[in-house]
Amino acid sequence: MEDLYYSDYIELDQILNSQHPKSFESLEEGNDEMLFIVVHQVYELWFKQILFELDLVRHIFVRDRINDNSDDLSRVVHKLKRIGKILELINQQVNVLETMTSLDFLEFRNVLLPASGFQSKQFRLIEAKLGLKMEQRYKTEYYKHTRRGSLSEVDLQEVNQAEGESTLKELIIQWLERMPFFEEEYWREYKQTSELNSEDRHRFWIDYRNAYQTSLSQNETGRLKEFDNVFFEEGRGSVSPAAMRAALFITIYRNLPILHLPFELLNTLSEIDELLSNWRYRHFMMVRRMIGLRVGTGGTSGAGYLEGTLSQHYAFREITEVATFLVERSKRPALPNALKEKVSFNL
Numbered sequence: 001m002e003d004l005y006y007s008d009y010i011e012l013d014q015i016l017n018s019q020h021p022k023s024f025e026s027l028e029e030g031n032d033e034m035l036f037i038v039v040h041q042v043y044e045l046w047f048k049q050i051l052f053e054l055d056l057v058r059h060i061f062v063r064d065r066i067n068d069n070s071d072d073l074s075r076v077v078h079k080l081k082r083i084g085k086i087l088e089l090i091n092q093q094v095n096v097l098e099t100m101t102s103l104d105f106l107e108f109r110n111v112l113l114p115a116s117g118f119q120s121k122q123f124r125l126i127e128a129k130l131g132l133k134m135e136q137r138y139k140t141e142y143y144k145h146t147r148r149g150s151l152s153e154v155d156l157q158e159v160n161q162a163e164g165e166s167t168l169k170e171l172i173i174q175w176l177e178r179m180p181f182f183e184e185e186y187w188r189e190y191k192q193t194s195e196l197n198s199e200d201r202h203r204f205w206i207d208y209r210n211a212y213q214t215s216l217s218q219n220e221t222g223r224l225k226e227f228d229n230v231f232f233e234e235g236r237g238s239v240s241p242a243a244m245r246a247a248l249f250i251t252i253y254r255n256l257p258i259l260h261l262p263f264e265l266l267n268t269l270s271e272i273d274e275l276l277s278n279w280r281y282r283h284f285m286m287v288r289r290m291i292g293l294r295v296g297t298g299g300t301s302g303a304g305y306l307e308g309t310l311s312q313h314y315a316f317r318e319i320t321e322v323a324t325f326l327v328e329r330s331k332r333p334a335l336p337n338a339l340k341e342k343v344s345f346n347l
Ligand code: HEM
Pocket: 039, 040, 043, 044, 097, 105, 116, 117, 118, 119, 120, 123, 283, 286, 287, 290, 291, 295, 296, 297, 298, 299, 300, 301, 302, 303, 305, 306, 309
């Protein structure tokens, strides 16, 4: 068998022969279009790797029972952290493109019309697979048609299909709902400290609500009603009350050995949301510098549209907002020994 050659293995010829600027032919006339193309290609390659990791994570989670004591959860956290690192890197890459000035961009902007990053199918797939839904998007009307500058019909279908499959967010919600912390066998010896009684709430949560109440300042008292709503009535956004309770429980008792990884997982999801949001911000600022208030090549209002996505396009907002309902460590109800044993490694 012939030895494998480096450039054949990574199909380098194909990659290095895929840069064809449209605004110049010879080096003497060369402008920043080359940089523009290379930067976009690098982004798309990283998007590809992010999608690969995301699919793997979803594949592990799709199983009915992910084993928290096996490699499964640590693999998931590892992969999601890797996605975080890639997002950090691609945030940095904005600096390279920003060495191009707005006048440099105008040299070739017209040749790329009506193409736009708005048509990046991979970016939309990342958003969809994480759990961002069409109806949650800023200016949903931009996404629903396939006219010039929008996604092609085939690409839009693929994005819609990805949105219809189990998204990472949905899988996380189901996993949280399966948390076994409140089986009665662990709570027999638990001594409720507050006096309230409730048929449909576990004694622990009655105590916790009480602790939360005492941690609220005078102008925050409305939060108690919100607590009831989020954890016992409607949930928050698309996350059920049971899943919200599990996320809160994991966050409060993260120091217990078996909850380290679940906490890392939730924390990494918030980190991914934050890093994507940093990217949106960097991209928006760059666009404003580059084209001011002109409309985008993809037919949106341009910087205005991008600024709108910033406040709305989060996949894991509800998980991050669990922080609203935390209490000081010293106010946490003490857990019964039977449960502590269950959630400790018994080596
Ligand atoms: C000179 C640099 C750039 C300019 C002026 C620019 C401009 C824009 C504008 C105006 C939009 C809004 C859609 C539209 O109407 O076109 C947009 C969207 C987008 N651009 Fe860029 N862009 C630049 C660089 C990049 C780079 C390097 C990437 C990397 C892949 C990128 C990816 C995207 C994505 C994914 C969207 C959709 C964002 C969303 O809908 O949330 N852009 N861009």
